[in-house]
Amino acid sequence: MNELGVSPNPGQDLDSQLRHALEEAGWRYTRQRAAVYQFLHSTTEHPTAEEVFSTVRQTIPSISLATVYKALEALVDAGVAAKLSSTDGPARYDCRMDSHYHVRCLQTGRIHDLPTPFDPALLDKLDPKLVESLERQGFHVTAYRLEVVGYFPEK
Numbered sequence: 566m567n568e569l570g571v572s573p574n575p576g577q578d579l580d581s582q583l584r585h586a587l588e589e590a591g592w593r594y595t596r597q598r599a600a601v602y603q604f605l606h607s608t609t610e611h612p613t614a615e616e617v618f619s620t621v622r623q624t625i626p627s628i629s630l631a632t633v634y635k636a637l638e639a640l641v642d643a644g645v646a647a648k649l650s651s652t653d654g655p656a657r658y659d660c661r662m663d664s665h666y667h668v669r670c671l672q673t674g675r676i677h678d679l680p681t682p683f684d685p686a687l688l689d690k691l692d693p694k695l696v697e698s699l700e701r702q703g704f705h706v707t708a709y710r711l712e713v714v715g716y717f718p719e720k
Contacts, residue, residue, distance in 0.1 A: 579606060583645060590643035600625055601636040605646055605660035611667075611676040613655040649676055666711040672719075679713060687711070 583602050584594040592598070600621045605612070612620070618633040637658055640646035647659045649667065654674035666679035688695055688709055696706050 579603065583643075586643040586645045587639060590639075592639040592643055595636075597621075597625060597628055597632050598636040598639055600628070601633060602640055602645065602660070605640070605658055608660075609678065611649060611657040611659050613657055615655070617658065664708075666713065668713045668715070670717045671714055672716050675717070676712075679711075 579602070580599060583599060587594050587598065601617055604617060604620050610616075614634050614637055615630070617637065618628070618630045621633060622628055637646065637648070640660075641648045641658075645660065645662065647662065649657045649659055651669065651674070653671070657674070657676050659676075661678065664683040664685070666681060666683065667676050668679045669676045684690070688706070692698075699706055
């Protein structure tokens with residue numbers, strides 16, 4: 566289920582799911598947004614907007630980088646893609662919307678999914694009083710992310 570409460574229907578094709586999610590979020594379905602979504606959905610990489618642009622442009626030569634950025638914004642807002650920001654490089658995008666962890670290379674900025682099951686009780690395991698302490702300060706925890714950072718060997 567995405568952030569809007571829209572559950573992907575396995576019997577429904579990708580275009581129909583995208584159209585529904587965009588409309589629920591107040592966005593129009595366009596062929597440019599569909600092409601960006603199709604590319605994100607087809608890759609296990611976590612591409613930058615420029616990488617998305619480079620690939621989608623092969624299918625839609627007239628698409629602009631600005632249109633790709635707007636499409637990515639719509640997809641993130643519709644809850645069918647996630648924007649992975651860092652302070653030391655461009656944002657990357659992920660179409661895998663289940664809860665999962667990432668590993669990021671500090672040298673290249675590349676992000677990969679960490680092949681370990683998501684643990685919804687991890688915060689309690691780190692510090693059983695952490696969430697309670699944050700809530701006493703007025704902070705309401707709704708989710709958490711874990712990113713392991715380091716260096717991949719050079720090829």
